[in-house]
Amino acid sequence: MDERTGLRERKKRRTRHAIASAALRLFAERGYEETTIADIAAAADVAPRTFFGYFPSKEDVVFAEVDDRLAEVAERLATRVSGESPMQTIRRSVVAVLEAIVSEHGEYGAVQIALILERPGLQARALQRLTDTQEKIEGLLRDLCPGIDEIDAVAAAGVAVGGMQAVIVHCRRHGYDPLSMRTALDRAVTIVENGLVSVDALNRPWDAASP
Amino acid sequence: MDERTGLRERKKRRTRHAIASAALRLFAERGYEETTIADIAAAADVAPRTFFGYFPSKEDVVFAEVDDRLAEVAERLATRVSGESPMQTIRRSVVAVLEAIVSEHGEYGAVQIALILERPGLQARALQRLTDTQEKIEGLLRDLCPGIDEIDAVAAAGVAVGGMQAVIVHCRRHGYDPLSMRTALDRAVTIVENGLVSVDALNRPWDAASP
């Protein structure tokens, strides 16, 4: 299974990285629309046709790194810690995913985020990754709690991802300040765990709000 | 503001509907990829170029109806009922949106769902609409609870939408049986309101699960 050996593998990795890297750099310099597949291919020193051997579309190249990282995180998620409750495992997983997404941007992290925010198509792709994550969390839950009600598993995963989205939205608006992100994350986790009933402001008749 | 009058308006509506309707029909008959803009335009009896005057892209035409319906729902959401708590308003809103999406499919509802499920690009667009809804709910919350903490508002909206997603996922897997959907919806709402701590299976150490 180990593919560390082999010139082929190494070369493929290198080419993949070269393409992704060239693409991000060009996107940063000229903008997304203004960069063509031909440009990227030229910068990575491959034929335009080769691009599609590595990425199914121009949009996907933006997520090359993210995808790699999510794959790593997915492995960690499956790690059971004895004595931990499933709830604690979820908390750990959610935090891990968020930190992977938010803090560990690579060389062109800022560029990626800016791109994703301004291109609806890219936003959509990003959301799709979030949904995939949701399904993974659901799977994790069902592993951890054999016999758990399906609806419970799906809903719990949905609610957890909803909390993650909240943090991401918060960061979009207020930047990626680690401290502020931490606060938002804690608050979101609390709401995910204890539900909307724990949000005081939501549980008074609205007429009572402005005395 | 009323645009009921005017031949122009009526004609535009009719054309828009003709294009959307023709598109859905063709998608159903031949498939999405196999239908070109030119085909749709021909079937709707307009010039290909005209298509783009009504829809920004081929993908968007699939959501023509959904968008109309979501716009209607958005209005209802803003309706305050005296004595209701914000929480109750949210519950009402979430249920309204879900029922709009799930039960009121138009003529080609089943086709739409099938299309969306098999085309990643369409899935992405659908998710984007969910995100838009999330932002609307957040706005609603901030209106209802002036001074609510921003993180609370964002997280609450996120969690609520997460619950909605859960129901949608459930329906995808088990069909759109109203009864089963109702059950899933109730369960999801409970989890949204009371949090993951209310899911019994999640709060035992996982080792204790298999005696």
Place this chain on the structure above:
DNA sequence: GTGCATTTTTGCAATAGATGCAACTTTGCA
């Protein structure tokens, strides 16, 4: 009704993403 201003529709041309195919190269292995 007639004529003008505005809005819509349309045709034409050009760009660029995406795909299938077949020839050509490189790499892995006997």
Place this chain on the structure above:
DNA sequence: TGCAAAGTTGCATCTATTGCAAAAATGCAC
């Protein structure tokens, strides 16, 4: 070394999408 598998490339093609300017339809004032 030499064959088979895997990877790369060029070419042709299809189609979505956009800009532009001419043509047609509509609303309104006279």
